[in-house]
Amino acid sequence: xxxGIRRIVLDVLKPHTPRLTDLxxxxxxxxxxxxxxISLKEVDQNTESIAITLEGDDLQYESIKEILEEAGAxxxxxxxxxxxxxxxxxxxxQPENS
Numbered sequence: 057x058x059x060g061i062r063r064i065v066l067d068v069l070k071p072h073t074p075r076l077t078d079l080x081x082x083x084x085x086x087x088x089x090x091x092x093x094i095s096l097k098e099v100d101q102n103t104e105s106i107a108i109t110l111e112g113d114d115l116q117y118e119s120i121k122e123i124l125e126e127a128g129a130x131x132x133x134x135x136x137x138x139x140x141x142x143x144x145x146x147x148x149x150q151p152e153n154s
Contacts, residue, residue, distance in 0.1 A: 060114035062143060065136035068106050070129035076106070082123055088112045089120075107135070 070079065076094050083092055090112045098105040110120060121131060138144065 059139070059141045061117065061137060061139050062113065062115070063109065063111045063136065063138035064115055064117065064120070064134065066108045066110075066120075066124075067132040067135055068108055068124060068129050069132055070104050070106060070124075070127060071102065072104060074127050076104075079124075079127055079129070082127060083108070083110065083120065086112075086116075086119055086123065088115050105132075109136075 080094050089110050093109045095107045
């Protein structure tokens with residue numbers, strides 16, 4: 057069983073079309089994607105700012121990027137990547153007392 061990229065969180069800017077539901081289906085057709093979540097963060101006159109979380113066993117960034125580009129979307133940043141045999145959640149660090 058592959059243990060490459062298991063989760064990737066992307067900050068994406070897209071036009072109003074395709075709708076979020078259609079974009080989700082486009083991404084879900086990738087055989088390596090086991091599940092995904094798209095959250096709308098901001099809307100302006102021509103675009104939507106969204107966060108996309110994808111999970112799978114061996115996600116391929118380039119194929120995800122290609123699907124998004126076909127939809128007219130642009131990746132602003134990769135905000136999280138999880139790889140390996142298991143998920144490791146981020147640990148919140150306590151600030152040191154001075």
